[in-house]
Every structure is written in structure tokens, then in C-alpha cells.
Amino acid sequence: MPSTPNSEFITAPSDQRRQQVAEQLRAFIDADKVRIDEESLQGHGCDWTKLYKVNPLAIVFPKSVEQVQQLVRFACDEKIALVPSGGRTGLSGGAVASQGEIVVSFDYMNQMSDFNAVDRTVVCQPGVITQQLQDFAEEQGLYYPVDFASAGSSQIAGNIATNAGGIKVIKYGMTRDWVAGMKVVTGTGELIDLNKNLLKNNTGYDLRHLFAGSEGTLGLIVEATMRLTQPPKDLSVLVLGVSEMSAIMEILRAFQNRMPLTAFEFFSESGCKLTTAHGLQRPFESETPFYVLIEYENQSEQDAETAMEVFEYCMEQGWVLDGVISQSESQAENLWALRENLGECCAPFTPYKNDISVTTSQVPGFLEDIDAVVSQAYPDFTLVWWGHIGDGNLHLNILKPEDMAKEEFFEKCQAVNKQVFEIVENYQGSISAEHGVGLVKRDYIQYTRSDADVALMQGIKAVFDPDNIMNPGKIFNS
């Protein structure tokens, strides 16, 4: 990996150094919440990427905002970098500590409070698990709509820091759209209250939105007030077999012209083979190159009729070859699993992942170009495509052949990266649609952001974090 802080240059902190720092930290953090044992260091020192050498100085679990502030001031004084860490499901290396940083984990700040039924908001500590918030909303007869396969482990602050998207973006938007307000501790240890949960607040720059997608580089999110909404009514799920990629956007248009959708996802037959090998039932017997998963609300009986009509139309056009519809919630869940289990089913193959996007209208041409380059470069590799294609967001996964060494495989993938990202640049797309930049995409950011753009971001970071202790080296060199 190009952006791997090279282990040759960074020596691991010595045991003695670790002991010494732990001692200092225990002056203001509970003794058992400062850990330097190997298991904690390795476990909490990295995210889902598992590509980097993990090398933290210590892992710290603060239990209060005051402790967080003390920790930041300590880090400033000692010039030690901090890596904020959430549920460690990130896919960009944002929560990786490979340069002797202190990892700040929010596992023990995980309470919800102050539910407000009128404002439909609830205050979350940073370590609240995404699913915990979803379940809480459900208990109140409400709904937290940001959802994805890792929701059982990812944390709210991690979601905000990556501005996570997921499977319902087409209707509900990204994480940033659900943050009513938040409290953050900046790189100087100062606590600031952003937006105070107001719906309307035009008093200058909305700093809240700088923190959405900041990947821990501006400061630590220590509290977030999240918005909840009306739950969707009676969701039906369709899985359609599609003849070719270019038909997918025609299908999207046909459906969106007639009815609002809550999700529009796609995956390839190679993906279907993986999930069905893990015990899921095929949607239908015939194999088709691609599948789309469509979800909509049954507001009235008419909706089911409309969905059928659009389906018939898509069949007539030859875009769709077969299709099924859920007849119960369990079936809806099982159909969703065909799409949602893909990430985990790919994981054993140490896949090379791309998370790219363009405007929805440009998807067909973009797909064709990428597909041509990739299949030419990897004639023998298994490519698994899936993504939130209704948002113009594609996840390309290349599976490592069993008999190939990890290094060789990634080297080969790197070679094509450049070509893929050049296409992204031509289409004015994004090299990271929803996973963030972190370490994984850092050296490619110029394909999406101009030099001037990056310089401004660096300037903003310097304002919030003058000592450069907040996750340095992530997003850009700093």
C-alpha cells in the first residue's frame, strides 16, 4: 500500500515508553481504562482494513467529556498524536494507529439520554452503537434511517466522522442529515457546542458539517444529538434479475418515475454465488449477470399495483429477466441478506475494495468504462460488484485468488487503481463515495479534490488543531 507509514521508518514504542505514558495517563483516566497489553493494542489499534502495521502507544477509554479534554491537553503538551476510534468498522484506515499514537476509544461512553418526543431527537454519547439508536427509535415508535451491514458494530461518532451513507440514502440522505447538533473537543482541548440542535440557525458557518466526514482530523466528537423520523410503512422488497449493467439505470428511472423508493441496490451474479454458498436461498432459479434490489413503501393497495406495472414494463423492454417480491417481513429480510451479507462473505478472500461514485445519470457510461479496464487487467480474478447504485455509488471488490500472496495481489490491484481513478476524474466523480479517505485513499485524493481544495482543508485543520495531534496523516499529509 502506498500510504502505509512504512514500518522501517517508524519504530514501535518501547515497552518502557508505553509503561511510562500509561502511568501518566492513569493520573486522570481510570487505571483499567488505559491499556497497553498486546491484545488491546492490536485489537483497538486498527479498523476493518487490516492492511497496515498496527503500532499504537496506548489505548485509552475515557468515560467523560472532562477526561477527553484532559487527554487532549496532555497530548498537546507531550506532542503525542491521537487516533479517535469508534466501532472500528471503517474501510479507509481512518482509525488505524500505525505511528505510535494514542488510540481514543469511546466504547465506555455509550449512553443515550434526553429523548425529546416533540423535537424527535435523542442525545447520544459518541460510543452509542448505530443499531442501539435504531432499536431505541423503534421503541419510541420512530425510526433512525441510516443503515448498513455494519450497523451492529459501528458507533454514532464514527458514523458522523465518516458521514456514513448506506442502503437508505436514496430516500433519507447521509449521516450528516440526521445530526441536530454535536459537542466536540478540538485539538486544543476546547469544548464547543455546534448548532445546539436548532432546525434553523443561519448565524454564519455551520461548523457541524465540517465535522461530518472529518475522519477525526479536526477534533473528537464527544456528544451528538440525533434526529429521528416517522417509520416507513409496510416495506416490500423486489429482487430483479437484470440482463446487463446498462439496463440497471433504465430500471431505476422506470421505477422512480412512478413511485418513491426507499432503496435501490445492485449486485452481480458473482456476489449472489457467494451469499448463496453461505446458505441463502437464490431469489429465483435462473442466473442473471446482475440483480437489483428495490424497496418501497406500501402506502396503499395502489402501490403494489404500480410496482407490478413497472415490473411488467421492464420485462417488455427486455431489461429484466425474472423477479421476486417479498411476501412477508422474514422474506424481505432474507432478500436483503443477499445484498447485505456480501461484505462479510467477501472478507475471507482479502478483497481489494473500491468505493466510487458519479452523478446517477452518468453511471451507465462510467460503468462500461470501468468494467472494460478492470476486466482487461484482471481476466482471471473474480470481480464482485455491488453498491448503492441509486445514489451513483458502486463498490467494486476484487477477490484474491487463494494461491496468490497478499503482497503480489495488492501490487497488481494498485496498478489498475490509477486507471480506475483516471476514469473517475474524467467523470468528475469521487474516489471515495462513503467510506472516507483515511490512509487507503490518501494518495489519490487529487483525483477528486483540487490542490487549492486540499490546501483549504489543511488550513481548516490547522485552525482546529494547531498542534496537529488529531489523527495526523489521514485524508492528506499533515
Next chain:
Amino acid sequence: MKILVAVKRVVDYNVKVRPKSDGTDVDIANAKMSINPFCEIAVEEAVRLKEKGVATEVVAVSLGTKQSQEQIRTAMALGADRGILVETDTELQPLGVAKCLNAIIAKESPDLVIMGKQSIDGDNNQTGQMLGALSNMPQGTFASEVAVEDGTVNVTREIDGGLQTVKLNLPAIVTTDLRLNEPRYASLPNIMKAKKKPLDTTTPDELGVDVAPRVQTLKVEPPAERSAGIKVADVAELVEKLKNEAKVI
């Protein structure tokens, strides 16, 4: 060979039902309704027998309100050839259902009746057995495997401590257990085709059956809330609490 399958419209398995505030019943207004999972398995089994060439016709019957047509349409999308709705707004109980089904059997003379072992709303597990008695047909309940051969059906039953296989002369009644099969999804092209399949409607009156409830519900209340758990400091405290508070050791 003709197969009759019974399908029931029930509150979706995933819906958490709550009692009405006056305690007269559970509140299912606006709840998502689906085909009873055991009935779905019954339909799947019947359709598989048809696909194997064992059966020639599959007839799906449902009893209930007009909306039960949806579940019959589902059964037809899965492969049933036609449907019969016994329409009534009366609350149906197992005996009434069994009597209606018996009347349908008299008209249709099926060789095999396949139905769920129970529906997940009332959890009665009675209708199949009552129908056996009323129709004087042999019954194979809790089926995990069904094999039809020469005028008989071998039904492997899930019983306490193992499996039992019974051989029944046709016509017979089979009630399905969870492991009998994994039902397919309803395909959209088949849903379209199912719209053109015949669906007849009759009523308990026309069948000459009195379905008035025989059992009266006195009260519905939620189970007692479980009190929150506590964390113990160490094994010694755990043992102490198990001994002196829970009194289980």
C-alpha cells in the same frame, strides 16, 4: 391426484403485537399481514408434488375476510392452480375452520389435504386434527417429509426424541412442520399469471356451517415485564446470590 391446501392470513411473524388498552384482544389494526409460515410450507409441498408429476391439481383454500384473497393469490403465485375463499367477518376458531374445510372436502374430494400444523396467531394446533376426526381421514401431523406412493402417503413426523414415519391410506391429511421444506419466493411473472387463475368465493352459510365462536376470550394482557438484570462483581457474589436470593443452588 388433487391436493387441497389451507392457507391463513395472519399477522406477520416479525410484527410485535401488543394488547389493546382495554384488554379485549390484541391490537392488529394496521399491522402487516402475511401468509402463515406453516401454510406457506404446505403450499410449497403441494407445488413440489405437482412439479414431480405426483399431483395434477392444487387448490388453495382460505377462510376469513375478503382480504384473505391476497394470501390465496400468493398461494397461486407459488403454483396453486385455483383458489376458494370462504368469506366471513366472524372470528374464526379451529372447530369452525375444520367444519368448513370438511364441507369443502365433500365438494372437492381431494386425495390429499396439506395444512400448517398451527397458525402463528392463535397457536392452537387443532384444526388438522379436528378435520381428521370430522372427515374420517387418517392424519399425519408435524410432517418433516412427505412421500406419496401407490395410494398411500408416508409421513415422517417430528416427535419428542426423534422421528416417526406413518403410512396413511389416501385420502389423508398432512400437517406441516418447519423443516419440511424451504418455500420459494413468489416470482413476479407468476404473480402476474396468478391474477388470471380462478378464485371462487363462498360463505360458511352456503356451506351449511355455523362458525359462531365456541370459546370466549376473557382477557388479553402482556406477560409480566422481566426485571432488569444486575452485574455482579465476582464469582463469590454470584454464588452468594444464586444461593440466598435466587435459591437455585
